[in-house]
Amino acid sequence: MESEIVKIDQLVKRYREKLAVDHFSMEVRQGEILGLLGPNGSGKTTTINCLLSLLKYDKGNITVFGKAMRPDAYDLKGQIGVVPQNVAVIHTLTVAENIDFFCGLYIRDKKKRKQCVEEAIEMTGLGEYRKYYPKKLSGGLLRRLNIACGIAHRPKLIIFDEPTVAVDPQSRNAILEGIREMNRQGATIIYTSHYMEEVEELCSRIIIMDRGRNVAEGTTAQLKASLKNRETIRMDLVTCTDEIIRDLKEINHVYEVKQEGEQLIIRCDGGTHNLLHIMGYFEEKNIPFGRVTTELPTLNDVFLEITGKELRD
Amino acid sequence: MFCHIFLYRIKELLRNPWHLAWNLIFPLGLATAFFFGFGNLIKDDPEQFTTIPVGYVKEADQPFDQVLTALSKDRKDPILKVSEYKDEEEAKKALRDGDTKGYYIQKGEEISVVVGRNGVTSTTLHQILKEYENQKRVLETIGKKHPEKIADAVKTMEKGQEFLRPHVFNKYTSVYMNYFYSLIAMASLYGSWLATTMLSGISANMSERGKRFESAPVYKMTSLFAGILSTVLLQGIFNGILVFYIQYGLHLSFGVPIWQVLMVTTVGGAMGITIGVFIGALVKKRGLQMAFSLAVSMVTSFLSGLMWGEIRQIIESHIPVINRINPAAMLTGCLYNLGNYGLTKNFYRDLYSMVILTVTLLLVSVAILRRRNYDSL
Numbered sequence: 001m002e003s004e005i006v007k008i009d010q011l012v013k014r015y016r017e018k019l020a021v022d023h024f025s026m027e028v029r030q031g032e033i034l035g036l037l038g039p040n041g042s043g044k045t046t047t048i049n050c051l052l053s054l055l056k057y058d059k060g061n062i063t064v065f066g067k068a069m070r071p072d073a074y075d076l077k078g079q080i081g082v083v084p085q086n087v088a089v090i091h092t093l094t095v096a097e098n099i100d101f102f103c104g105l106y107i108r109d110k111k112k113r114k115q116c117v118e119e120a121i122e123m124t125g126l127g128e129y130r131k132y133y134p135k136k137l138s139g140g141l142l143r144r145l146n147i148a149c150g151i152a153h154r155p156k157l158i159i160f161d162e163p164t165v166a167v168d169p170q171s172r173n174a175i176l177e178g179i180r181e182m183n184r185q186g187a188t189i190i191y192t193s194h195y196m197e198e199v200e201e202l203c204s205r206i207i208i209m210d211r212g213r214n215v216a217e218g219t220t221a222q223l224k225a226s227l228k229n230r231e232t233i234r235m236d237l238v239t240c241t242d243e244i245i246r247d248l249k250e251i252n253h254v255y256e257v258k259q260e261g262e263q264l265i266i267r268c269d270g271g272t273h274n275l276l277h278i279m280g281y282f283e284e285k286n287i288p289f290g291r292v293t294t295e296l297p298t299l300n301d302v303f304l305e306i307t308g309k310e311l312r313d
Numbered sequence: 314m315f316c317h318i319f320l321y322r323i324k325e326l327l328r329n330p331w332h333l334a335w336n337l338i339f340p341l342g343l344a345t346a347f348f349f350g351f352g353n354l355i356k357d358d359p360e361q362f363t364t365i366p367v368g369y370v371k372e373a374d375q376p377f378d379q380v381l382t383a384l385s386k387d388r389k390d391p392i393l394k395v396s397e398y399k400d401e402e403e404a405k406k407a408l409r410d411g412d413t414k415g416y417y418i419q420k421g422e423e424i425s426v427v428v429g430r431n432g433v434t435s436t437t438l439h440q441i442l443k444e445y446e447n448q449k450r451v452l453e454t455i456g457k458k459h460p461e462k463i464a465d466a467v468k469t470m471e472k473g474q475e476f477l478r479p480h481v482f483n484k485y486t487s488v489y490m491n492y493f494y495s496l497i498a499m500a501s502l503y504g505s506w507l508a509t510t511m512l513s514g515i516s517a518n519m520s521e522r523g524k525r526f527e528s529a530p531v532y533k534m535t536s537l538f539a540g541i542l543s544t545v546l547l548q549g550i551f552n553g554i555l556v557f558y559i560q561y562g563l564h565l566s567f568g569v570p571i572w573q574v575l576m577v578t579t580v581g582g583a584m585g586i587t588i589g590v591f592i593g594a595l596v597k598k599r600g601l602q603m604a605f606s607l608a609v610s611m612v613t614s615f616l617s618g619l620m621w622g623e624i625r626q627i628i629e630s631h632i633p634v635i636n637r638i639n640p641a642a643m644l645t646g647c648l649y650n651l652g653n654y655g656l657t658k659n660f661y662r663d664l665y666s667m668v669i670l671t672v673t674l675l676l677v678s679v680a681i682l683r684r685r686n687y688d689s690l
């Protein structure tokens with residue numbers, strides 16, 4: 001049986017007038033990597049801070065490991081690891097000291113702590129930098145240190161808030177692989193991001209957030225299955241007439257035809273051989289066209305369909 | 314947990330180049346600059362204790378006459394040498410010519426004092442008058458009923474009196490030492506900035522690392538007190554280094570055993586730290602915290618005589634309440650009284666004021682900082 005690690009119920013958080021989280025609910029189940037996907041400003045960080053009881057909220061209930069999460073719920077806090085959105089380290093302590101300091105807030109036993117620190121250094125690949133001060137680290141390494149400080153105490157629940165922002169692709173892959181490894185070792189993960197590719201690649205379940213609301217949730221496949229859009233065809237076309245657009249819309253399964261510059265975007269709601277039918281039309285009318293691509297739906301399409309706007313900006 | 318946080322706080326703050334520069338190096342540098350400015354004046358300051366020549370412009374007999382008489386005879390080094398003048402013009406002239414250090418003048422019932430240069434001499438003259446005014450009622454009553462006993466009464470009065478202490482020490486500490494007292498006060502109050510840095514590191518609403526810190530299972534009181542204690546220790550050490558540097562590096566004497574000085578500067582350091590904690594409790598923006606800390610340090614230490622040594626004495630004779638509430642003036646006054654008069658009433662007044670201010674700010678700040686979650690981060 002899957003059990004709930006986190007349960008957020010009808011969370012509402014206002015910053016003065018600004019409604020940041022709007023009756024948001026979610027559950028996180030034992031052993032999963034839950035992706036919290038939403039554009040900048042959709043309320044992901046605010047939700048995380050409420051979950052950690054760092055922020056007061058206006059309404060709602062939050063339980064962690066089945067118990068009410070409160071600012072003084074130290075037993076719960078002790079089992080959570082946080083990797084905040086912004087790098088949160090101490091600039092006058094070295095890499096190893098930083099990890100040791102934060103780890104020491106959770107683990108009193110010195111021997112065990114030492115072991116944990118070593119493991120965290122190993123996992124984040126910071127071995128050769130252990131004596132470095134954060135200032136000397138590159139952006140990617142700094143992110144890795146930020147992660148190491150949050151996970152050294154081997155928490156059961158780890159929250160990553162956009163850990164790959166401004167990170168080079170190599171570090172990014174190392175980070176994602178590290179998260180998978182922690183998950184394999186038994187940690188439940190909450191992963192927030194506004195990069196859908198990342199979430200799609202990493203997470204076993206996804207919650208899409210927009211303007212503080214939970215607008216959709218499920219596995220990638222489930223989310224895509226709920227879409228009207230099944231295929232998007234893009235075609236370079238020098239001259240496009242209203243007639244062409246009208247004709248294309250007549251083709252079976254084509255539900256939207258849009259012109260963007262010299263590109264025609266055709267969306268289909270299922271069916272097979274859509275591309276063939278469309279190209280057939282152009283051949284028949286003897287209209288020349290350039291490059292043609294076809295895409296299966298992405299989470300961006302899910303977001304687009306639900307909110308009417310693009311996820312990436 | 315407490316030790317873990319305490320030790321790491323010390324380690325990280327000691328490596329903070331800004332704080333090393335401003336809390337340790339800068340005061341030492343300023344002390345050196347002061348030393349080259351007027352170090353020599355301190356070393357051979359002519360103001361050793363001697364009998365103070367003072368003028369007296371008298372209209373009618375008053376119990377004050379007896380006080381002056383008592384203070385100017387009956388001992389081997391009398392405190393005062395009183396010369397009477399007919400009118401203020403004459404007394405003024407004597408003061409100008411350097412025959413006296415000041416004069417007392419009767420204006421009806423009131424007696425006031427005019428002094429030349431501000432310094433220990435003038436403080437003594439002021440205090441004699443102040444003490445007289447405090448005891449006036451008693452002296453007047455005695456004067457009426459038992460005129461013969463008034464000399465004894467004056468003796469009793471002076472016994473507990475600190476203004477007679479230089480007589481006991483038989484020397485004064487140079488007025489220029491005041492600059493160094495103020496400097497120590499400034500350094501202590503810079504501790505407030507150190508304290509805001511410390512506080513921001515453990516507060517989720519002030520820094521990123523604070524968010525991480527407050528996500529951990531640490532009692533707020535543990536982190537708060539470990540932090541405060543670590544900065545009190547650091548500031549105490551910084552102050553100690555400054556004191557040692559002045560006394561043994563620059564060879565300028567505080568005039569009393571150094572442990573007494575260190576005790577005062579440690580209390581002063583703790584006061585500076587709690588002022589910072591208080592600022593941190595009220596203001597959450599880092600830039601503002603720093604601005605407030607530095608502004609408080611500069612203004613209060615200026616008023617205690619950092620740039621212009623006599624300002625504290627002038628405030629004392631005109632609006633003494635400012636000196637009672639200005640933390641830098643408390644610390645400066647404490648060291649001044651200690652150096653010139655020893656462990657006297659005024660010394661304890663300032664010392665206790667510092668302790669009371671420290672404890673009060675601490676309690677208020679802790680009450681504010683106790684909360685563990687915030688409206689906004």
Ligand SMILES: Nc1ncnc2c1ncn2[C@@H]1O[C@H](COP(=O)(O)OP(=O)(O)O)[C@@H](O)[C@H]1O
Nearest residue numbers: 015018020039040041042043044045046689690
């Ligand atoms: N401290 C704050 N005060 C006022 N508004 C805030 C504050 N923090 C965030 N917000 C607003 O709340 C909304 C959600 O922000 P946030 O939770 O940071 O989103 P995300 O993490 O998804 O980018 C945004 O519109 C943001 O401008």
Ligand SMILES: [Mg+2]
Nearest residue numbers: 044045085162
């Ligand atoms: Mg965010």
